[in-house]
Amino acid sequence: MTSNETQWPLWEVFTQKDDGSPHEHAGSVHAADAEMALQNARDVYGRRGNVVSMWVVPSAMITASPSDQAGPFFEPGAEKIYRHPQFYKIPRGLKGF
Amino acid sequence: MDQQPQNTTEEALNAKFEARIAAGETIEPKDWMPERYRTQLIRMMSQHAHSEVVGMLPEGNWITRAPSLKREMVLISKVQDEAGHGLYIYCGTETLGVDRAELVDQLLSGRAKYSSIFNYPTLTWADMGVIGWFVDGAAIVNQTVLAKASYGPYARAMIRICKEENFHKKQGYEIIATLAKGTPEQKAMAQGAVNRWWWPSLMMLGPSDTNSPNTAELMRWRVKRKTNDELRQRFIDLTVPQADAVGLTLPDPDLKFNPETQHYDFGAINWDEFWQVVKGNGPCNRERLQARRDAHENGRWVREAAEAYAAKHSSPAQSAA
Numbered sequence: 001m002t003s004n005e006t007q008w009p010l011w012e013v014f015t016q017k018d019d020g021s022p023h024e025h026a027g028s029v030h031a032a033d034a035e036m037a038l039q040n041a042r043d044v045y046g047r048r049g050n051v052v053s054m055w056v057v058p059s060a061m062i063t064a065s066p067s068d069q070a071g072p073f074f075e076p077g078a079e080k081i082y083r084h085p086q087f088y089k090i091p092r093g094l095k096g097f
Numbered sequence: 098m099d100q101q102p103q104n105t106t107e108e109a110l111n112a113k114f115e116a117r118i119a120a121g122e123t124i125e126p127k128d129w130m131p132e133r134y135r136t137q138l139i140r141m142m143s144q145h146a147h148s149e150v151v152g153m154l155p156e157g158n159w160i161t162r163a164p165s166l167k168r169e170m171v172l173i174s175k176v177q178d179e180a181g182h183g184l185y186i187y188c189g190t191e192t193l194g195v196d197r198a199e200l201v202d203q204l205l206s207g208r209a210k211y212s213s214i215f216n217y218p219t220l221t222w223a224d225m226g227v228i229g230w231f232v233d234g235a236a237i238v239n240q241t242v243l244a245k246a247s248y249g250p251y252a253r254a255m256i257r258i259c260k261e262e263n264f265h266k267k268q269g270y271e272i273i274a275t276l277a278k279g280t281p282e283q284k285a286m287a288q289g290a291v292n293r294w295w296w297p298s299l300m301m302l303g304p305s306d307t308n309s310p311n312t313a314e315l316m317r318w319r320v321k322r323k324t325n326d327e328l329r330q331r332f333i334d335l336t337v338p339q340a341d342a343v344g345l346t347l348p349d350p351d352l353k354f355n356p357e358t359q360h361y362d363f364g365a366i367n368w369d370e371f372w373q374v375v376k377g378n379g380p381c382n383r384e385r386l387q388a389r390r391d392a393h394e395n396g397r398w399v400r401e402a403a404e405a406y407a408a409k410h411s412s413p414a415q416s417a418a
């Protein structure tokens with residue numbers, strides 16, 4: 001009965017909760033086009049006035065970091081401890097540096 | 098290419114997975130997971146999503162007959178939330194590599210299960226109150242724990258849902274509280290609904306632990322964090338004082354507080370009735386499935402129109418851009 005139906009493409013939904021905060025991933029919706037994806041996303045992820053802005057992106061367009069090599073992939077960031085302020089020593093007793 | 102024999106790799110991956118679970122880590126869609134974890138989650142999450150969707154039907158039955166415009170608006174919003182809950186969880190289930198169309202097909206063809214509670218009829222307006230109070234109340238007890246499930250997309254869908262469920266429970270309890278302090282007929286209507294929904298609501302939390310084959314595995318994988326019997330006890334402990342507060346009685350002569358356990362003792366659940374409903378022989382199983390099939394068929398022209406519209410608007414604009 002439903003087997004011959006094609007499924008609409010999947011879109012990832014990002015919502016901004018209030019002015020100034022970042023867009024965060026909320027979930028996904030199926031829609032035939034971008035306009036409908038936005039409308040569906042509003043009805044599914046913004047029913048309570050808790051959203052001021054929304055992005056929809058075709059799921060297929062997202063490239064993600066490799067999950068099985070998360071360690072090596074992010075290694076270059078982890079090993080540079082001198083990027084953190086705690087790495088540096090300043091004279092004791094110095095206030096409000 | 099990988100030189101290791103297949104089973105060694107599989108064993109190593111499995112050990113790593115179990116260690117991650119034991120350490121309380123969250124499993125994400127692209128992470129390696131045992132096939133059994135994936136299939137158990139697809140089964141559990143899709144049943145949950147179907148329950149949200151079918152759960153719209155008993156309440157939808159009363160939207161046009163709500164006693165006031167305010168109650169009607171509230172009920173529409175509540176039912177719309179349940180549609181949203183279904184979509185959140187379908188979306189989470191799809192991250193496990195299954196299409197929503199396939200899941201919907203499983204529901205419509207009768208191969209998938211959904212919560213037993215939605216196969217009972219809604220006979221009076223008071224049923225709208227009791228569903229919010231008991232059924233959403235039991236769902237909150239269950240979903241609050243599932244919000245800590247090891248699978249990230251499921252846990253996140255539950256957190257989103259839990260934020261909305263308190264409205265559902267409160268609007269239901271308010272309906273009951275209003276009827277309970279109304280005319281004798283209104284109070285009797287509320288009591289009647291309580292009597293009909295109490296036992297099915299206890300059953301809704303699932304078979305007893307001694308009879309729940311999936312529980313041990315799901316607990317080990319931290320998908321479930323509490324057993325069905327623990328959830329049921331929590332629901333009962335929360336609900337008894339709420340019934341007292343509105344002067345209604347729960348239909349169980351054995352229900353009484355046990356100072357030793359600090360929990361309410363309760364009478365025997367009729368599990369034969371539960372299994373009958375699960376097997377498709379509840380009062381409304383056929384009606385519910387037929388309503389879903391009709392809705393799917395009647396919506397076909399809308400889907401076709403939307404596709405035609407999208408096709409017409411995409412081609413010239415995209416090549417120009």
Ligand SMILES: [Fe+2]
Nearest residue numbers: 149178179182
């Ligand atoms: Fe729900």
Ligand SMILES: [Fe+2]
Nearest residue numbers: 179233262265
């Ligand atoms: Fe609900």
